[in-house]
Every structure is written in structure tokens, then in C-alpha cells.
Amino acid sequence: AQKVTQAQTEISVVEKEDVTLDCVYETRDTTYYLFWYKQPPSGELVFLIRRNSFDEQNEISGRYSWNFQKSTSSFNFTITASQVVDSAVYFCALSVPTGTASKLTFGTGTRLQVTL
């Protein structure tokens, strides 16, 4: 069985602060994918990034960066110089593809509030 834990329920920061969202996952499989999604108030899940279990290279995309560490089963997400538009709920998710199907297992989400 797979499990994703996002221990931070809500984080509040002032604009321009850096913020890190934590994600810890559990799976016995060696091949899996990790995701981060953003859910603004409109409700639609917006894909941010995907990493596979064989690629531990960290990634930076603009103000976003991701730190994937298999040794600690963590896939953390950092927003540098946060902006009000970053306010949303962020979900970490895990997928273990099989030959016939693949579901996403989500964490409970972290609500990020960025204020002026």
C-alpha cells in the first residue's frame, strides 16, 4: 500500500519570504512517480512537477525547486520569494504504475497563505 504524509496543515508567510512544503511518502515498490499539484480556490488541480524514483536530481524551475531524497522518502517543495498568487493548497502525490492501471495517492495537502 502507498501513503503520502504532508504534516504541515497550513503555512502563513509574508510576501517575498521563502517557504518549504514537506512531503514524506511510503511505498514498497522500486518504480514510482512523485508529483506536486497546486489547487487554487477554483478547485482545479494544476500539475507542477513529476519525478520518477530513478531520478534523484533536484530541480529548479523559476521560483520553484524540489528536493527528492530516497534515503528519507521525502520530496519537498520550496517556493523562493513567495507571492500572493502562490496562495493555494498544495498536494503531494504518489503513483505506482502497474500494467493495467495507475492511481494517484494524495497527501492531505498544505494550505499556503501569502500575505502582503
Next chain:
Amino acid sequence: DAGVTQSPTHLIKTRGQQVTLRCSPKSGHDTVSWYQQALGQGPQFIFQYYEEEERQRGNFPDRFSGHQFPNYSSELNVNALLLGDSALYLCASSFGFPVIEQFFGPGTRLTVL
């Protein structure tokens, strides 16, 4: 290029009624997955359809059923609605197997009174 579309946007039902939610996948996608997101929670996987067959099912009762049509669109049916079925229902589409990336629709907000 249209993304994933869902209808209706909002729906209000009473306990015991039945409801049908609809989803059209992103152009070129052939697999549809349904998720239930209760307030303040992460989405929970309901089931996934490919080639008009249910390929995988989450921990949901038989009151939840689905269908996929030859044009890849899908329906989610819920019978004997309970208050606890109130949630945002999200549809996601993808292409082929293994499913790696899923694109989500805007969701249908179901309220059961």
C-alpha cells in the same frame, strides 16, 4: 485544444437520490480516472477506466459505479446518496499505460442535503 471538461459544475441532491456526473477527457487521451475530494482532504481515488473497462478501483462501495464510452468520455454514478457523499468530484484523463501523468478537470461540486 480543450482540456478535461466536467458537467455539471454544481449539483444539489437529497439523501437517497441518484446522481450522474460526466467527464470528457483531454483530446488524445483514452484513460479516465475519478477522484472524490471531501472538504479539507486530499483527493481519494474512486476508479479508473480504459478501453471501456474498469481497470482499478479504490475503497468505495458498490453505490459508486462508472462507465466509459467509445469516445473515451466517462460517467460516474452514485446511488442512494448519503450526506457523506458531499464532495468535489474530480475527473482526470491520461494516455496509454503505464499511466504516468494525469490532467484534471475543474470538478463537480456535489452537495447532498
